[in-house]
Amino acid sequence: MKITATIIAQDEERNIARAIESLRCCDEILILDSxxxxxxxxxxxxxxxxVIEAGWRGFAxxxxxxxxxxxxxxxxxxMFDPQGGRQSERDDISLLPDACRTQIR
Numbered sequence: 001m002k003i004t005a006t007i008i009a010q011d012e013e014r015n016i017a018r019a020i021e022s023l024r025c026c027d028e029i030l031i032l033d034s035x036x037x038x039x040x041x042x043x044x045x046x047x048x049x050x051v052i053e054a055g056w057r058g059f060a061x062x063x064x065x066x067x068x069x070x071x072x073x074x075x076x077x078x079m080f081d082p083q084g085g086r087q088s089e090r091d092d093i094s095l096l097p098d099a100c101r102t103q104i105r
Contacts, residue, residue: 002027006066007049008059013038020047032066 005026007019010033023029029049033041034056044051057065 004028004030006030006032008032008034008062008066009036009040009044010034010056011036011038012040013043016040016043017047020044020049030066032062034062 003026005023005028007016007023007029009016009031012019013036016031020029020031029044031041031044031049031051033044033051033053035053041051041053052066054062054065056062
């Protein structure tokens with residue numbers, strides 16, 4: 001099974017590189033950007049993340065949309081906060097190898 005990690009972001013240029021690097025163990029990193037006016041989209045794209053730009057639907061709306069998009073492509077690991085850590089208790093990091101699990105906790 002391939003794993004997609006998702007990050008909901010807006011104006012996170014200070015944190016996005018660290019967040020992406022911490023998720024390199026995943027097969028895909030999806031950034032759902034809700035209208036950044038800084039370099040978030042540029043940096044994420046340059047670091048190899050797949051970026052979708054979409055207007056803000058509220059946190060639950062963004063999360064559901066990103067999860068549905070990720071499920072179409074791979075199994076979804078879960079949501080990650082660009083400032084560090086997981087956003088959802090439903091995140092199943094047990095799917096990952098040990099080295100990756102310790103990297104994203």
